[in-house]
Amino acid sequence: MASIRGRAVQLLLESNKTGKYIDRLLTESLSDNSISDQEKRFLTELVKGTARMQGLLNFYLKELIKGRLKNVKIPIRYILIIGLYQLIYMDSIPAYAAINESVKLAKKFGNERDGGLVNAVLRNFERGRSELQKKIESFPDEKRISIKYSHPEWLIKRWIERFGKTDTEKLCSYNNRVPRLSVRLNNLLKEHPKIRHLMKKEPDKITKSTFLENYYTFEKGYDNSVWEAFDEGEFTIQDVSAGFPVRLLAPEAGETVIDLCAAPGGKTGAIVESMGDAGRVVAVDSNEYRLSLVKQHGERLGLSSIDYIHGDGSVIKLPIADRILVDAPCSGTGVFAKRADIRWQRKETDIEVLANLQLNLLQHASEQLKKGGILVYSTCTMEEEENWGVVDIFLENNLNFKVEDADKFVPKELTDKKGAVATYPFKHYIDGSFCVRMKKS
Structure with missing residues (x-):
């Protein structure tokens, strides 16, 4: 997965440099047939997760590199926040693996000194995580919600004024979950054999919308046969x-x-x-x-x-x-x-x-x-x-x-x-x- 982490850094760098949406860059990268389905899933979570949670991750980074962050090269910053994301959100990756791979990546994009910095910062985070979380909880509501849920503070202020604090936190929490795959069946087709087969095979994974006909949501993941159905026009991805x-x-x-x-x-x-x-x-x-x-x-x-x-x-x-x-x-x-x-x-x-x-x-x-x-x-x-x-x-x-x-x-x-x-x-x-x-x- 080392090369996938490097690819994630490249995508985030390109988005930062060009202003292109990360979804478009990621879609282009995922068209590469040389990477496996498992690697594509890993790349997607790394890139989208890091992009989504960058507000919180950058807060941690500023706290861990007091006053020196501006001196850290941009690629090394992205390696650090990708490393932090793995430590916080990707339980399937052992902490030592996330840190070691980040260090290797820093040496590749920078030098030995950069590798040492990444090693120190990520290990310090592991030791001081709970104190950093307590600090966030001590902030006034607008700042606390903005950092904790990784949303711009100006938007949190608007939402609290309109929806109240409780619903604003619910909204931010919803925005940070891994999105489910929602689809609309093609009603021009008399039959949808592949999708119907999946519904019968794993009925607990797919729920029907209570609002409109022909809309379904995959609640617990899906296999590659879904994309075969997509290619054959059985459905459109749509909330x-x-x-x-x-x-x-x-x-x-x-x-x-x-x-x-x-x-x-x-x-x-x-x-x-x-x-x-x-x-x-x-x-x-x-x-x-x-x-x-x-x-x-x-x-x-x-x-x-x-x-x-x-x-x-x-x-x-x-x-x-x-x-x-x-x-x-x-x-x-x-x-x-x-x-x-x-x-x-x-x-x-x-x-x-x-x-x-x-x-x-x-x-x-x-x-x-x-x-x-x-x-x-x-x-x-x-x-x-x-x-x-x-x-x-x-x-x-x-x-x-x-x-x-x-x-x-x-x-x-x-x-x-x-x-x-x-x-x-x-x-x-x-x-x-x-x-x-x-x-x-």
Whole structure:
């Protein structure tokens, strides 16, 4: 596994240097067939776990290298936090192995002196772990929760003000667990032989969603036969919360439907499946690479009714549609559990910038919609400025649009007082999300 630890360091260094999301870099690395499935699982946990918990790990590092951290080379810092992650979270790896392999890696990326530093820091952590944990517990709530659960402090402050301390801790705890594999079965297929076989073989590992049909979650791991089913188009990886916007959209066969911010394609596929692949679905995205993912997704599922268009959804001229989904770019605070490093990519000032973009997308979409058509706005954030904050302004500026209550389409427990779907991990135990259905008169 030594080479895998080195690969993990390289991925974290590249993400730090380029700003690329770690999920994308990891996906590219996992396509290497020269590494075994066991090594891929190890690499995934190391990289995603370290990225997710870097707030806590960096706190420990600063405490262990008082005032000298700025003098430590960047690769050695990553070796140290990867070593700390193994000591704290990977019980299957003996402490001596985690330390020794980290020392070897430090010598490879640096020199003998770097190896000595890594050895001393990790052994000191093992001896002083309980005292460091006590120090964290002594901090005021905002700082304590931020460090303990590895979330930005500005976000913890917002959440405590809105949700309270207890639910904020529940939310952070949910975000830090290893995400389960959630899937949507392809309802264009009459049979799903491989998935159904797994359900019969290990029924305790797979649970059916109580919110929507065709959604399942693997609770206790899965074997490689799952990916054979994926390759054959039996399912799409998608949390049930991502199914709610399509349920509100309620597309019908023969219609023209626009998915304005389509990547990576999960909702596009769900729209087409809901229409029986009969009609026209226009998938639009401003990022050419991400649009290619939508196309790959459609091809894997064998979908034939999708037009793929590269362009800016806030200005592009599109055909007049019966229904439009605006699944807008957002701060993503509802999906921190699945996207390991996004919490560290966000700044508080992003929220206002994103809200302006979201409003522009929604306004432009409304102008491409026929009278009597349906417009659904959705995000995977829990921040009010990006949800009702955007919709309320849109409705004030467009009096010919009215909200239609979401509880006609999804269970009432998922809806808020104003008629939108609003889910929270600490309450519903699924990803955080928001969506609202509006009709044009």
